[in-house]
Amino acid sequence: MSTASPLIIALDYASLDAALCMADRLDPSRCRLKVGKELFTRSGPDVLDALHGRGFEVFLDLKFHDIPATVAGAVQAAAEQGVWMVNVHAAGGRRMMEAARSRLDTHGLVTHLIAVTVLTSMEADDLAEVGVNASPAEQVERLAQLAFDSGMDGVVCSAQEAAALRTRCGDDFLKVTPGIRPSFADAFDQRRIMTPAKAMAAGSTHLVVGRPVTQAADPMAALAAIESELA
């Protein structure tokens, strides 16, 4: 089932059972689901079949970053499992992203292909430690432009950069933004955060929300509070 909701709930769980418990409380007409490294490493592709079987569109968030041929093969494998969206790291460079794009196109695979710019857990000091002497905003713009030029459908960025990317790359270029924090939620390890309503106003096309829902005392009430903020 496809949904008009911008919400993507991150199923960061250590077991398939725990992830499916949460999925069974959610409604595919109200959100998409994200499967990341922990859950996929534990469950393998079974989780994708289980979520697709329940009617959800799935963002497989494995952030591929490797040589072009390896990433192209991984992206093809993900798309052939029917995921709605898959991602790579823009820092893997133009040839890597173009190889991934070309592999999907050659095989007629319509999965959205996006690139991670700068992780939302990072701030300027973290970038400096890995040799990037630019602000997060500058680095996100640089990598988003490279992703755009390399044929990506969009990027993962923080909502704090969404407005600048809307100006630079247009409305159709997807801005998938983790680090979404409703006023009631803890930031945890996120650094570049924004509330759901402000993120949409800034130009986010999709909001990734994990712990503010999945670790809430009442996850369904937390989700409803986010939805009413967006209404």
Ligand SMILES: O=c1ccn([C@@H]2O[C@H](COP(=O)(O)O)[C@@H](O)[C@H]2O)c(=O)[nH]1
């Ligand atoms: O830059 C990024 C890229 C991916 N993520 C992922 O999004 C969710 C966020 O979960 P919260 O619990 O809402 O913090 C998580 O799965 C990350 O792996 C990100 O946060 N930032």
